[in-house]
Amino acid sequence: MRRLTKETYKIYWDHVRPYQWLAVLMLASLVVGTVVDVIVPIFYKRFFDVLAAGITSPAAKPALFNIIFIILGMHALGWVVWRVSIFANNYLQPRVMTDLANFSFEYLHQHSYGFFVNRFAGALVRKVNRFSGAFEGVADKLYWDLLPLALKTIGILGVLFYKNVLLGAAMLGWSVIFMAVNYALTMYKLKYDVEAAEINTKVTARLADTITNQVNIKIFARFRDELSAFRRLTNEEFRINYFTWNLGGYIESLQAALTIALEFGI
Numbered sequence: 001m002r003r004l005t006k007e008t009y010k011i012y013w014d015h016v017r018p019y020q021w022l023a024v025l026m027l028a029s030l031v032v033g034t035v036v037d038v039i040v041p042i043f044y045k046r047f048f049d050v051l052a053a054g055i056t057s058p059a060a061k062p063a064l065f066n067i068i069f070i071i072l073g074m075h076a077l078g079w080v081v082w083r084v085s086i087f088a089n090n091y092l093q094p095r096v097m098t099d100l101a102n103f104s105f106e107y108l109h110q111h112s113y114g115f116f117v118n119r120f121a122g123a124l125v126r127k128v129n130r131f132s133g134a135f136e137g138v139a140d141k142l143y144w145d146l147l148p149l150a151l152k153t154i155g156i157l158g159v160l161f162y163k164n165v166l167l168g169a170a171m172l173g174w175s176v177i178f179m180a181v182n183y184a185l186t187m188y189k190l191k192y193d194v195e196a197a198e199i200n201t202k203v204t205a206r207l208a209d210t211i212t213n214q215v216n217i218k219i220f221a222r223f224r225d226e227l228s229a230f231r232r233l234t235n236e237e238f239r240i241n242y243f244t245w246n247l248g249g250y251i252e253s254l255q256a257a258l259t260i261a262l263e264f265g266i
Contacts, residue, residue: 012135015099022092026143029085034148036078038155043071089143093136100132122208126201174262181258185251192247196240203233 016023047067050060108128116124153175161168210217210226217223 008131008134009138011103012096012100012138015096015103015135016092018099019092019095022088026085026088026092027147029081029088030143030147031151033078033081033085034151035155036074036081038152038159040071040074040078042159043067043074047071089139093139096139097132097135100135101128104128104131120205120209121212123201123205125208126204130197130201171262174258178255178258181254182251185254189244189247189251192240192244196237196244199233199237199240203230203237206230206233 047064050064050067105128108124157168157172157175160171206229210230217226
């Protein structure tokens with residue numbers, strides 16, 4: 001499984017590489033936007049610190065206006081770079097998914113006649129669509145979730161260590177535990193996600209096969225048998241989906257509990 005996962009990621013990267021400058025632009029925009037999101041609260045703190053100090057000197061008003069304009073400038077910069085990220089992503093992902101679909105078409109039709117005889121057409125179609133469509137999910141998780149989370153965590157840890165070493169150490173320890181627990185649970189859930197994908201492919205293949213052979217099913221009165229076989233597959237799909245969705249709910253519950261523990265601990 002690990003070998004196939006690495007090969008899949010390699011194929012994805014090979015199709016992103018022709019647009020590497022666009023990917024670099026997206027990464028730079030993401031870094032700048034995330035840094036802005038981390039820095040802006042610091043200036044809000046300064047603003048309210050000045051207000052809380054009750055300073056009435058003539059220098060207080062210019063200081064407050066300077067902070068306001070800095071915050072406004074930061075928000076404007078953040079708005080620009082996030083728009084760059086969004087519209088660049090709107091081109092890159094569909095373009096790569098199109099290239100992956102073309103690659104899959106070319107690769108699939110290079111197989112021998114025996115390859116197609118021994119396989120359901122519906123299953124092959126499902127796998128090709130899932131292969132190109134999965135790129136969107138992988139790219140979204142990496143670009144919009146994991147990378148911003150990593151950058152924000154680094155930025156927050158830097159600020160905390162600068163302000164209070166003890167708080168920074170506590171946050172660092174919590175982050176390590178949080179990531180370790182999530183990684184272990186994700187790896188545990190992965191095998192069931194693969195099983196769910198496989199049974200979904202079987203359901204699609206069975207449906208496509210019955211549609212293709214619907215005349216024979218009617219002629220030989222095999223409808224009840226086919227219906228029973230299809231119900232067994234869909235019930236199996238329900239069972240594994242119910243289990244994996246509940247498992248995802250348990251993981252999310254644990255994440256929420258760890259977050260609450262962090263809030264009360266710090």
